[in-house]
Amino acid sequence: MPELPEVETVLQGLIPVFAGQPLRKVEVRGTGLRLPFPKNLAARLTGKTVLTLQRRAKYILATLSSGETLVLHLGMSGRLRIMPPEAVQTEKHDHVVFHTPNAVIAFNDPRRFGLLTLIAAERLVENPLFADLGPEPLSPRFSAASLKTALAGRRTSIKAALLDQSVVAGLGNIYVSETLFAAGVAPTRPAGTVVETAALVRAAKAVLRRAIHAGGTTLRDTRFRGADGALGYFQLQLNVYDREGEPCRRPGCRGVIRRIVQAGRSTFYCPQCQK
DNA sequence: AACAAGACCTGCATGC
DNA sequence: TGCATGCAGGTCTTGT
Numbered sequence: 001m002p003e004l005p006e007v008e009t010v011l012q013g014l015i016p017v018f019a020g021q022p023l024r025k026v027e028v029r030g031t032g033l034r035l036p037f038p039k040n041l042a043a044r045l046t047g048k049t050v051l052t053l054q055r056r057a058k059y060i061l062a063t064l065s066s067g068e069t070l071v072l073h074l075g076m077s078g079r080l081r082i083m084p085p086e087a088v089q090t091e092k093h094d095h096v097v098f099h100t101p102n103a104v105i106a107f108n109d110p111r112r113f114g115l116l117t118l119i120a121a122e123r124l125v126e127n128p129l130f131a132d133l134g135p136e137p138l139s140p141r142f143s144a145a146s147l148k149t150a151l152a153g154r155r156t157s158i159k160a161a162l163l164d165q166s167v168v169a170g171l172g173n174i175y176v177s178e179t180l181f182a183a184g185v186a187p188t189r190p191a192g193t194v195v196e197t198a199a200l201v202r203a204a205k206a207v208l209r210r211a212i213h214a215g216g217t218t219l220r221d222t223r224f225r226g227a228d229g230a231l232g233y234f235q236l237q238l239n240v241y242d243r244e245g246e247p248c249r250r251p252g253c254r255g256v257i258r259r260i261v262q263a264g265r266s267t268f269y270c271p272q273c274q275k
Numbered sequence: 276a277a278c279a280a281g282a283c284c285t286g287c288a289t290g291c
Numbered sequence: 292t293g294c295a296t297g298c299a300g301g302t303c304t305t306g307t
Contacts, residue, residue, distance in 0.1 A: 003300055034283075034302075058301080076301055077285075093285085111284045113301055156278060165302080172300055241300090263279065266298085 002058055002074035004137065004170030005208055009215030010080055011055045014105070017082055018062065021100035022049045028096050033112045034075065037096075044068065044118060045098075057133050057169035061124070068118045071129065075113030081106040133169040137204050142168055144198035154191040160263045161191035162200070171204060174241045175211065177268045179204040181240045186274040187260070187267045211236050240268040248273060 002010075026045040028037060038044065049065040062070040074080075083089065083104045090097075091108055096116055098105040107116060119127050134150065135141035150167045151158075161167050162176045171179065180187050182203035185196055194200070214236035239249050244259035248270040255272030 006300075073301085075284095076299065109284095110286065111299085111301095113284065115302095154277080160278085163301090174300055264281085265301095 002076070002078060003172030003175050003211075004055075004058060005175070005211035005215050007055055007058045007060060007074065007170075008212050010074070011053060011060055013082065014060070014080060015053050017100065017103040018050050018098075018105065019053045020050065021102070023047065023098055023100060025099040026096065027099075030095055033095060033109060034073075034115045035117055037116065038118045041096075041116075041118070045070070050100075056130065057136070057165060058172070059129070063121055067121055069121045069124055071115065071117045071119055071124075072107065073115040075109055075111060075115065077111040078107065078109040078114035081108055132166045134164075134166045135168060137168050137170050137208055142201060142204070144201050147197040147201055148195075151191045151194060151197065156191055157187060157262055158185060158189050158191045158194050158200075159187035159267050162204075163263070163265070168204070170208070173265050174238065175204070175207055177241045178207045178239060180274060181269060182207055184274055186271075187262065187269050240270060243268060 023045050024047075026042045028042045031037060044066065045064070050070075051063045051065060054061050058073060060072040060074075062072070064070060072078075081091070081094075083106070085099070085102070085104055088104045091106070093110045093112075094106045094108050095112075095114075096107040098107075107114070115129075119129075124130060135146060147168070151161055154161055159176055159180065162171055162179065163173065177187070179200060180203075183196060183199040185194060185200060237249075240257050243257040246257050247253075248255035248257060250270070250273055253270065253272050255270040257268055257270055260267050260269075
């Protein structure tokens with residue numbers, strides 16, 4: 001589920017039921033996900049109030065009245081299931097369950113690539129999870145000039161470079177393919193040779209904004225019925241991702257979408273449109 | 276320093 | 292039906 005737009009969608013759904021709320025009870029099942037859970041996790045959360053909620057890259061950050069920040073990453077398969085207190089259901093792979101006065105929120109993650117930890121707020125930026133993150137793609141810090149600098153001298157493919165969270169923080173496998181298509185850049189080009197950084201930056205911002213808009217629309221009316229952000233994909237028209245063998249959507253283009261594997265991951269592109 | 280490959284997990288679709 | 296294979300929206304570690 002989780003690239004930047006999906007995380008943003010989950011965050012927007014979480015804010016009304018989590019921000020400002022006291023954690024009356026927290027259930028922790030198992031010993032951890034990608035990283036072990038912190039010691040005494042349930043005790044350190046119980047009775048604390050969630051002060052603010054924000055997103056950084058693909059992480060959700062909840063500052064707590066204890067001075068710690070609850071850090072959440074959805075990995076590949078993480079979901080937050082928001083339930084009214086009178087209709088709580090437990091599911092397989094529910095790892096942490098938060099109880100607030102108005103909602104019960106379950107962090108469910110079958111593949112367990114997700115992450116949930118606590119970090120002292122003043123030490124957040126120096127934490128290894130965050131220290132090397134690049135600029136937020138929707139911020140002015142992600143610009144043609146900054147991308148040019150980040151790509152300079154790099155011989156890996158532009159596809160792999162844009163997936164690198166230290167180059168830009170939040171793009172994932174779907175939106176890198178969509179960005180390269182929108183910018184007309186072939187995914188195999190060595191990153192350091194790509195001069196179209198202005199086009200790439202413009203494309204990435206546009207693709208992400210559209211995706212956030214689509215995801216947000218879906219979430220609004222499903223918030224209490226298993227909102228999971230994945231629904232957003234039903235609304236967003238993808239131009240290349242998962243469209244191998246299908247015709248290019250660009251008007252007048254006779255190209256057929258191809259799938260290749262780069263750094264172990266699928267890349268989709270139109271050989272006619274992307275040079 | 277930068278890069279590709281492997282590792283971590285479970286679930287699902289496909290083909291025999 | 293069972294079984295094997297390959298695939299999945301991420302990121303960290305390993306070895307070159």
